[in-house]
Amino acid sequence: MISKQNINFFEKIIGKKNIYSDPGDCWSYGYDNSKFHELPEAVLFPKDKNQLKNIVEYCYKKKINIAPRGRGTGNTGGSVPLNKCIVISFERMDKIIKIDIKNHIAIVQPGVINKNLQDILNKKKFFWAPDPSSWAYSTVGGNIANNSAGPRAIKYGTPRENILGLEFISGKGEIHRTGVTTTKGVVGLDITRLLIGSEGILGIITEATLKIIPKINKIITIEICYKNFKDAIDMIIRVMSHEKIFPYSIEFIDSEASELINDLEKDYYPKKSNALLFQFEILDLKDTVSIEKIIKKLDRNSLRMKIAENINEQDKIWKARKSLSPALRKLGEYKVNEDVVVPVANLSTFLKRLKSMSKKYNVKIVNFGHAGNGNIHVNLIYPNEKEKNSTKAKMCLDEIFNLVLSLDGTLSGEHGIGIIKKDYIGKEIPKETLKLMKKIKDQFDPKNILNPGKSI
């Protein structure tokens, strides 16, 4: 347990009110959405970067480990305080420092909730592109640390493409400013993007300069059902290669997933459908007509096509899609949820091989996700804890990862490595390159006090 002396020091910096040291208070800062839990040594709520700098300098001196934490919505244990960490919570560093509409820039503290930012931007007819499904609860800092994105990444990119500059504190307590406040800049090494997606192991972000974009408010949704997944994937490829339509999002729901939805929402989809949901931004109604025309021309072998122009019709389509998560939960606790990516045109092979693996390992596999980026959430549904943790289940997961890599894919599209995938990172990243990454990490955090036990 952390010493009274250390707590006293922290209290001097941030005040008694801004620190939890009672295990009862600390408990809920020990988990995220991964079901890992580890009790923090203490939870600190700094208000600004100067307080944080003092904290990190002290931790560096005393070798106290630090787990930075947004709102703990991650899926891989990235914010779980392994190895006797104090938690730095950004709940009280949640200010929007500046919104500069003319320059398309927002400057924020890391603790601001993505949705709160979007609500304010929305009033000014702007948005920040990253839209992870946790957006209503997760922080911008957490989104940056995990390079979290959502459906509209296909059109607008991930945090990597939507951050101009960062301020962060290294593991030695040094404040660094990187990047620019412009959309171009090539002065020095790109430390900004090195920090993005680094899961808190290089530095603690204290401020971010975000690129914001004028918002197109009208969207149409098109839902198309196919008997065969290959027809669905081929349709995605044709749509994405058509120069006159640029999807805002493309979601895929395989036949196992659509049947789960059908159970809840009686026969919503034709039996055993592989469904696609396309969204397109439109400037005015005539765009709807031309998109509709193109989509109908590109379609082959569909069972059904719904084109939703008004909000009611759209809500119906998305209601079905959104019932998928509760439906999965109904299937039970013993699910392994992966977040792999393969190049879009390799999705058919991927799904076909998953079908054989489902038989081979006798496990239900439910797939859905952001197919326009080739990002598929693969859910392995086991009947009980024992089977979920069995050697056979491990072999199955191993085979899935090997398959993903053999298809030029990557093990994580948006959830990151955290604790969960740490054993697998060596599959994707060559040994020498991993060694190089570790050496880079050493330059930022020589005593390895920042989020130890995560990522690389």
Next chain:
Amino acid sequence: MISKQNINFFEKIIGKKNIYSDPGDCWSYGYDNSKFHELPEAVLFPKDKNQLKNIVEYCYKKKINIAPRGRGTGNTGGSVPLNKCIVISFERMDKIIKIDIKNHIAIVQPGVINKNLQDILNKKKFFWAPDPSSWAYSTVGGNIANNSAGPRAIKYGTPRENILGLEFISGKGEIHRTGVTTTKGVVGLDITRLLIGSEGILGIITEATLKIIPKINKIITIEICYKNFKDAIDMIIRVMSHEKIFPYSIEFIDSEASELINDLEKDYYPKKSNALLFQFEILDLKDTVSIEKIIKKLDRNSLRMKIAENINEQDKIWKARKSLSPALRKLGEYKVNEDVVVPVANLSTFLKRLKSMSKKYNVKIVNFGHAGNGNIHVNLIYPNEKEKNSTKAKMCLDEIFNLVLSLDGTLSGEHGIGIIKKDYIGKEIPKETLKLMKKIKDQFDPKNILNPGKSI
């Protein structure tokens, strides 16, 4: 001079035909577009990464410095072989390894000329976004090393946003593979983007996985002239904030520049115009009508507006713009050409202050550039070499850089640091952060043999 023994070793690896050691042969590999020149110790033309790996391993052992070189089109001396370098030329590593239209990917060797790639992609109705003005001669590898972009960066981004993965050789001769072949991925540290824009000091790129995009072939150009530059900049801000039009490029030409064009092309622009050239991609002709309507609605105080729908009319507009470089050359040899960026809404203040500096230092200043990114090419025109190199000229440049930074700008948008701006990098990047960058560099290149004397 390099020893016979070293030359013999290189000849064994790549063959006699693929190496220059005669100073006469080597001469033209000693300069770029910056007017720096340094004779290389030798010029090597490897054909593949394995040859290159052997070369770099040997250079690491013997501590022989290496300057990687695309086609020497850079503006800052980045490829000039300072410090007794051998030059690695990529002329014979210019293969397009794979074009995968379905997955929107091209895999290339670094020596491929940007234009050659675009010509092939164009036949398949695709393109790679980066379009530096040197695109007809410069290599993709060079574009990546400098994060070089051009007018359409405003819509499609720079190499940073258009590279998925890289293969490179470190200063120790290790081959590394980084990144992915998908548009999403968060496994390990983002070494890919760390390499982009690093000017060859971290590694020598041997292969790049590029994101390619379906091409919209129809473009309209709108030219608008303003009496006051403030009206021009205000128009840019309004256009960029309008959610229904998304410019493909926005070029700005100030009144000094437009007068130079008027000298060549008699009275092309209204006298002392500040001109804007907008390009918009259109899907069909009805888009022209709506863009025209919006632009006319947004315009205030223009002297003249030309809307060019067909290629002939567009060529006329661009012919004027393109005559600017020859016109500048006519003004004489003694010009300092800068490549700064400020946030778009700060451009008015920037231009105003440049006008006062022009008077204060008694120097003609001609400005033009990619104003949609806030990227302005500032040209200081001196009457002779002596004045160009005077203390006063240095003070003027210094004041310009201070001004740029005080307006939240950056010293280089697309040319990089190279040799020319090395003395100024400390103005923009804090000392501690620069030190961190140097430590990162050490992990890639512990003996400092890769492009020594450049960038950081």
